[in-house]
Amino acid sequence: MQCDYYDAGRCRSCTLLEQPYADQVHAKEHRCRELIDTPGLHWLPPMTGPEQGFRTKAKMVVGGTTEQPTLGILDAELHGVDLRECGLYPATLQAVFPVLAAFVTRAALTPYDVATRAGELKHLLVTQSPDGELMVRFVVRSQEPIARLRKHLPWLREALPTLRVASVNLLPEHKAVLEGEREILLTEDSTLRMAVNGIDLHLRPQSFFQTNTDVAAALYRQAQAWVDELDPGSVWDLYCGVGGFALHCARAGGARATGVERDVVGIETSREAVASAQTSARELGLTRARFEAGDATAFALAATHAPDLVIVNPPRRGIGPELSGWLEASSVRHVVYSSCHAGSLARDLSAMPSLRPRRAQLLDMFPQTDHYEVLTLLERA
Structure with missing residues (x-):
């Protein structure tokens, strides 16, 4: 990508701008593979979009x-x-x-x-x-x-x-x-x-949403495909934001499909985001999707039972030792972990040795920078 601002030294925010885009993606995936070096882990081809004009x-x-x-x-x-x-x-x-x-x-x-x-x-x-x-x-x-x-x-x-x-x-x-x-x-x-992906997500002023909508759509599709393959009866979406993962996985085949509904619970600290997710669920006619404002770790620790599958999409710091410990000790069979920092993901995985990474994919949400998203499917050994 050619940038006059970069060439003039007025903005250097795009730290990888001088690297060919294919090299950027390769380096990001290589870094993730180094940090998540697990026998039997299958890496899907990286998901990319346009290298410019992608920020919405x-x-x-x-x-x-x-x-x-x-x-x-x-x-x-x-x-x-x-x-x-x-x-x-x-x-x-x-x-x-x-x-x-x-x-x-x-x-x-x-x-x-x-x-x-x-x-x-x-x-x-x-x-x-x-x-x-x-x-x-x-x-x-x-x-x-x-x-x-x-x-x-x-x-x-x-x-x-x-x-x-x-x-x-x-x-x-x-x-x-x-x-x-x-x-x-x-x-x-x-x-x-x-x-x-055919689902109307609602974004209120103080709700978070990914800056790269096309790659975010691919992220949701991949998670939905894994969940549909596993076909759990119950799902938690922790750090759910406006409900992107939860709403995509609420029915087999997607929220607008005719598949059987799953019991889905979304937890998010932002009340604005929860209100947005609730609006989307009503519009989609979902009767078994529930969204609540609260802390993800506190919700899990206070729960009387565990779901079949948990989706986590935490901030850069990861889910932390408490939630990792709860997942390790729980009966949860599968975890779909969406991470924007492979270092914190690796730390969390080390605290969950019984949940083995089976599949992973790099999604280049932020071309021209060293940021990315990596989606990982964990399965209890």
Whole structure:
């Protein structure tokens, strides 16, 4: 991928940009194979997508001035670097950024200056659905600009007809985080529909979703294929997010198939994500899928019985010793483990020696970087 920003030294976020893409994928898979070196483990061919234009979610730091805002990152001196034409975004999303920059000026939103701790608008978080609809979140320091945002929102909706959800996120603290806890909706709609493999997943403003929708769809399909082959009667989806894995596995053949329903429980700390999963389950007519807000480890430790199969999709730190220990001691026959860090996956596997990795696949969710997703099927020996 050719990038003028990289060549000019303005952005070096794509750390593998100078490597041919095939070499990037090979190196990632080689690293995973080194860390998960288990006899009898079968590796499926890596799953890849386009090496550019794949990001459907933009996390833009707002810098510059109200009249000339920058959307992108901050440099070493904390000045805004504009990255509106970043090649990681599809052309349809690139076309949104100039409109949002014009809106910043129109609504008189003052970019937050990190050095002086002055200003209001910190980040613009933009998500595009597979159907081209948009969610735009304005991360601001206080409620001061909300009246202006509401006043000029009709202009933004006219300029961006695909805008479905707009909200304000309040982040009053001066700290290196992307968003705060409080969200204020500006639109009637509160959810963005993400059509994945024929299933409408609902994304609310504070819900997590993968940035590479095409590869995420492949991830869900592979997990569903393994679950269908094993045909468990009961499934837990721990760290379930908006329910992607659970909803794909709720029926044999997929949530929209005519197969028999399974008992599925999804657990996620984010109440917004749980509400999204519950909405999808209702729309799909699922009667045996249940989603609850809570801690995955605490849920497992308090359970009176174990399911046939558990799906885990934890953050980079992995599932940790407590949940690994519970799985090792439980009657669970199979685990589908989706990991974004093979190092933490390897640590968790060492704590579950009775659950042997049988199949694995690298899914290159993040081309041009050393990040990835690896899906592993574990079977009790």
